[in-house]
Each structure stands twice: as C-alpha cells, then as structure tokens.
Amino acid sequence: MGELRMNTSCDVLVIGAGVSGVAAAVAAARAGAKIILTEKENFLGGVGYSGLHQYICGLYLNGEAIPGETLNEGVVREIVGLLNKLSPQRTIKKIGQVYVLPYSGEDLAVAFGSLCRNEKNLKVFFNTSAVEVKKKNKMIVEVILSNDVEKSPHPPFHKGAGIPLPRSIATGSGGITSHKIIPKIVIDCTGSGDISAMAGASFELSPRAKRQLAGFTVRLEGLKDSGDILSIKVPYYLSQAVNKKLLPAYLRFTAFSAGETDGEGFCKINVGGPDSARREQTVRKDALKMINYLAKKLPSFKGAYIAETSLRVMEREGRRVCGEYTLTEDDVLNAGKFDDGVVKNSWPMEIWDKKKGTIYKYVKTGDYYEIPFRCLKARGIHNLLLAGRCISVTREVLGSTRVMGTCISLGEEAGKAAAYYLEKGKYPFL
Ligand SMILES: Cc1cc2nc3c(=O)[nH]c(=O)nc-3n(C[C@H](O)[C@H](O)[C@H](O)COP(=O)(O)OP(=O)(O)OC[C@H]3O[C@@H](n4cnc5c(N)ncnc54)[C@H](O)[C@@H]3O)c2cc1C
Known part of the structure; x- marks a missing residue:
C-alpha cells in the first residue's frame, strides 16, 4: 500500500494528477525513478x-488530410490507443479547421488508472494537497502535504461511477494529517502554478478583469431533437434574452453542442468576473434560469433537465510561471522550431475574450510549432519543472498550449527530463 509516512523521500514529486501530472508521473516512473x-x-x-469536455484537442496536425496518428509520440499516443479500445466508436473528427478526438471523462479515468497501476515505482495519493514548499539555495528541499482521509470518494454533484482508484491510495486513521516529503525534483502540474508560487518562483498573472473567460458546463438530458440546429438556435435565443435584460449579459457567450446519445446536449457557459466563489453560486443559479427560459422558447428544451455539471467554474487562464524561455505569439504563428523543441503543437490560439467572445489565430495549415524545453524549466529554482497549463508562455500562447493533448505531452517531457536529471546530474539541452 502507498501509505503516506510523516517523512518520505522520493526522486520526483509530481503535484497535481490532471492530464499533465499523470503523464509526467508515468514517464518518470518508466525511466526508473521513485515517484x-x-x-x-x-x-x-x-x-x-x-470539466465535462467532449473532445481532446491538440492531438493532431491541422491540414487537409485526416491525420493517421497523433502529432506527438509516446504516452499521448498510448492514451489515444487505450481510449480507442474503450470506445472504438469515438473516432477522430474535424471541427472547422482542426481535428479532435471525442472522449468521455470516464474512459479517460479508466485509461489513466490503468497507466498508473502498471508502474510499480509510482505511488498516487488522493485527497492530498501540497500546502507548503521549503527552499534552500535555489532548490526545493521539502514539500508539506495535507491529507484529508475522510473526504468522500466521489463528490455528490459529479457523477464519477466506475473510476478504478490506483493501488496506492492514501490511508490513515481519520481527519487531516500532514506529511513532509523530501523530493529530489518537483514537477508543478497544478494547472494554476500553485507550487511555483509557494516556492517563490516568478510568474505572470493577468488581472482578473483581463483574464480569459472561465467556463462552466451543464449536461442536459431529455432534449427532443438535440441535433445541430440547436447549436444555432440556443445562442440566438440567449442573445435575445440578454438584449431584453431577461438573462445576465455573460450568458450570450453560451454555446450548445449535441451529445452522443438521444436527448443529450451540453450548454457551455463562459464567464468572466471578479470573485470566483460568489461567481460559482451565481453561475449555477443562472444556468437553471437559462434552461427554464430556453424551455419556454424552444420545444426541444421542454422536458430537458440538468443531469450533471462540471465540478466547478473552470479557469482557462491562471499563473504562467516564468521559465528559461517564454513562448510568444510570433513563435506560434511562424511555426517556430527550436533546438530544444520537445512538444509539437498545431492547435490555434483560442482567446476567450470578455467583450468579443472567442478569437482564433491559426498556425499555418499543415505545419506546427515546437515548445522548447526551456518553457518547462522554472527560472531561478533549479529542481522545479513545469508541465500543463502553467508553463512559460504569453497570455495569447496559453490559448494554444493549454489544450489536453498538448498538456499530456508536456507532462511526459517534464517527467522524462526529471529522470534524465537524476541520472546525469543535468537537464537535457541546458
Ligand atoms: C472551460 C474549459 C473548457 C475546456 N475545453 C477543452 C476541450 O474541449 N478540449 C481540450 O483538450 N481542452 C479543453 N480545456 C483545457 C484543458 O482541459 C486544461 O487546460 C487541461 O486539462 C489542463 O491540464 P493540467 O494537467 O495542466 O491541469 P488540471 O487539469 O487543472 O490539473 C491540475 C490538478 O492539480 C490538482 N492540484 C492543484 N493544486 C494542487 C495542490 N496544491 N496539491 C495537490 N493537487 C493540486 C488539481 O486538483 C487538478 O486535478 C478546457 C479548459 C476549460 C477551463
């Protein structure tokens, strides 16, 4: 069992088990490190x-021909293979100029569970937050974890049936317990760069008013004719309601897409605003008002009900930790390549703007840009790597690098680089 002891040392501490964290941990464990x-x-x-997303973005090269394979190799390709086995009917799809892979959260959890279970060097702890980081001479020397063993296995508002928990789950006598971890390397996969901030790393964070819109997704069942036409009708009726001040203005950026089963659909609400805790409650109430309004206007919505929501209002933009290099909009638009390029990406910069809605800026058709390893290496803290949403990029570039396919590959590269450092005493390329 992976019981957390009061003082535990490890080679690599990966914090955050989102898509980047799982890939980082698996890649480092495969290289023989204790994770x-x-x-x-x-x-x-x-x-x-x-988040109740429907598609994994950032997996494929954009272009005319349907891609046969993922743009990046390695763990990401393995994950796509596992997802294909779990749901062979979900195949690559073209939306506008880009290709995506339809998936379900349950399949993703099953695939990730099996990847983690297969690594004997990897211990996974749930309900366990990193709450403090101690540093000495530009190195992280200690991380304090706080483990809430009494937290319920699945939040009641999020249907999560059938998630196989990896073999090593945190256990204890009850309540909250603290643990000191002494890692050789830390990989910040928290999405929001929390660990880097705790370690005193420099970061960029747009003021809340300028940040890209956050998102809240509502999954509906009981719709009649939930076909494509609703993706045009819903925004039309919502903008009318907003103009008549019947619904709050931010709901005009809500998108609708049909689900995979009859009667299923997703309303994707996009929201800006100051206080996220207050916003959370407001958005939940407004979502209900919105569905009731649509039920009055559209026969398809009569009898529709909210079956599930995303866990919370999800941030698209958070801290961007300063690395040895910061990837720019020019690098993306000119399909920049680098000597230390480790991840390829062809996904456009998607900017979710408070006034204009979504703005897309595309990489040249049939081409891709590279993300250099230096964007994954926190500046000024020698044993801190970054992966996923918090890497070193500009605000615009984050609109492209944050998608799941890219985050998985970023995680894998950070995991491999950590293992390389442990073996050679230096990072690749640096
Ligand atoms: C509204 C919205 C819609 C999106 N739609 C899509 C889409 O359709 N397709 C797509 O490909 N991408 C989409 N994305 C982007 C994508 O989902 C995320 O950017 C990506 O999954 C981020 O992965 P990550 O591993 O960097 O971070 P996260 O998924 O945020 O994972 C970070 C993990 O770290 C944990 N954590 C944080 N702090 C601590 C701590 N102190 N201690 C321990 N654990 C901690 C968190 O609980 C979390 O599980 C969307 C994003 C948003 C917000």
Whole structure:
C-alpha cells in the first residue's frame, strides 16, 4: 500500500494528477525513478475529467488530410490507443479547421488508472494537497502535504461511477494529517502554478478583469431533437434574452453542442468576473434560469433537465510561471522550431475574450510549432519543472498550449527530463 509516512523521500514529486501530472508521473516512473503523485481531489484527470469536455484537442496536425496518428509520440499516443479500445466508436473528427478526438471523462479515468497501476515505482495519493514548499539555495528541499482521509470518494454533484482508484491510495486513521516529503525534483502540474508560487518562483498573472473567460458546463438530458440546429438556435435565443435584460449579459457567450446519445446536449457557459466563489453560486443559479427560459422558447428544451455539471467554474487562464524561455505569439504563428523543441503543437490560439467572445489565430495549415524545453524549466529554482497549463508562455500562447493533448505531452517531457536529471546530474539541452 502507498501509505503516506510523516517523512518520505522520493526522486520526483509530481503535484497535481490532471492530464499533465499523470503523464509526467508515468514517464518518470518508466525511466526508473521513485515517484509520488499527489492530488487534492479524489480522481485522476483534473479538468480533463471533471470539466465535462467532449473532445481532446491538440492531438493532431491541422491540414487537409485526416491525420493517421497523433502529432506527438509516446504516452499521448498510448492514451489515444487505450481510449480507442474503450470506445472504438469515438473516432477522430474535424471541427472547422482542426481535428479532435471525442472522449468521455470516464474512459479517460479508466485509461489513466490503468497507466498508473502498471508502474510499480509510482505511488498516487488522493485527497492530498501540497500546502507548503521549503527552499534552500535555489532548490526545493521539502514539500508539506495535507491529507484529508475522510473526504468522500466521489463528490455528490459529479457523477464519477466506475473510476478504478490506483493501488496506492492514501490511508490513515481519520481527519487531516500532514506529511513532509523530501523530493529530489518537483514537477508543478497544478494547472494554476500553485507550487511555483509557494516556492517563490516568478510568474505572470493577468488581472482578473483581463483574464480569459472561465467556463462552466451543464449536461442536459431529455432534449427532443438535440441535433445541430440547436447549436444555432440556443445562442440566438440567449442573445435575445440578454438584449431584453431577461438573462445576465455573460450568458450570450453560451454555446450548445449535441451529445452522443438521444436527448443529450451540453450548454457551455463562459464567464468572466471578479470573485470566483460568489461567481460559482451565481453561475449555477443562472444556468437553471437559462434552461427554464430556453424551455419556454424552444420545444426541444421542454422536458430537458440538468443531469450533471462540471465540478466547478473552470479557469482557462491562471499563473504562467516564468521559465528559461517564454513562448510568444510570433513563435506560434511562424511555426517556430527550436533546438530544444520537445512538444509539437498545431492547435490555434483560442482567446476567450470578455467583450468579443472567442478569437482564433491559426498556425499555418499543415505545419506546427515546437515548445522548447526551456518553457518547462522554472527560472531561478533549479529542481522545479513545469508541465500543463502553467508553463512559460504569453497570455495569447496559453490559448494554444493549454489544450489536453498538448498538456499530456508536456507532462511526459517534464517527467522524462526529471529522470534524465537524476541520472546525469543535468537537464537535457541546458
Ligand atoms: C472551460 C474549459 C473548457 C475546456 N475545453 C477543452 C476541450 O474541449 N478540449 C481540450 O483538450 N481542452 C479543453 N480545456 C483545457 C484543458 O482541459 C486544461 O487546460 C487541461 O486539462 C489542463 O491540464 P493540467 O494537467 O495542466 O491541469 P488540471 O487539469 O487543472 O490539473 C491540475 C490538478 O492539480 C490538482 N492540484 C492543484 N493544486 C494542487 C495542490 N496544491 N496539491 C495537490 N493537487 C493540486 C488539481 O486538483 C487538478 O486535478 C478546457 C479548459 C476549460 C477551463
């Protein structure tokens, strides 16, 4: 069992078991390192699991021909293979100029569970937050974890049936317990760069008013004719309601997409605003008002009900930790390649703007840009790597690098680099 002891040392401490964290932990474990993966929630996959997304983006090269394979090799390709086995009917799909892979959160959790279970060097702890980081001479020397063993296995508002928990789950006598971890390397996969901030690393964070819109997804059942036409009708009726001040203005950016089964559909609400805790409650209430309004206007919505929601209002933009290099909009638009390029990406920069809605800026068709390893290496803290949403990029570039396919590959590269450092005493490329 992976019981957390008061003082535990490990080679690599990966914090956050979202898509980047799982890939980082698995890649480092495969290279022979002793890994702890710690997650404050009780499931694997982070926003990729709890956000009710329908598609994995950032997996494929954009272009005319349907891609036969993922743009990046390695763990990401393995995950796609596992997802294909679990749901062979979900095949690559073209939306506008880009290709995506339809998936379900449950499949992702099953795939991640099996990847983690197969690694004997990897211990996974749920309900366990990193709460403090201690540093000495530009090195992280200690991380304090707080483990809430009494937290319920699945939050009641999020249907999570059938998630196989990895073999090593945190156990204890009850309540909250604290543990000191002494890692050789830390990989910040928290999405929001929390660990880097605790370690005193420099980061960029747009003021809340300028941040890209956050999202809250509502999954509906009981719709009649939930076909494509609703994706045009819903925004039309919502903008009318907003103009008549019957619904709050932010709901005009709500998108609708049909689900996979009859009567299923997703309303994707996009929201900006100051206080996220207050916003959470407001958004939940407004979502209900919105569905009731649509039921009055559209016969398809009569009898529709909210079956599930995303875990919370999910941030698209958070801290971007400063690395040895910061990837720019020019790098993306010119399909920049680098000597230390480790991840390829062809996903456009998607900017979710408060006034204009979504703005897309595309990488040249048939081409991709590279993300250099230096964007994964925190500046000024020698044993801290970054993966996923918090890497070193500009605000615009984050609109492209944050998608799940890319985050998985970033995780894998950080995990491999950590193992390389342990073996050679230096990072690759640096
Ligand atoms: C509204 C919205 C819609 C999106 N739609 C899509 C889409 O359709 N397709 C797509 O590909 N991408 C989409 N994305 C982007 C994508 O889901 C995320 O950017 C990506 O999954 C981020 O992965 P990550 O591993 O970096 O972080 P996360 O998924 O955020 O994982 C971070 C994990 O770290 C944990 N954590 C945080 N702090 C601590 C701590 N102190 N201690 C322990 N654990 C901690 C968190 O609980 C979490 O599980 C969307 C994002 C949003 C917000």
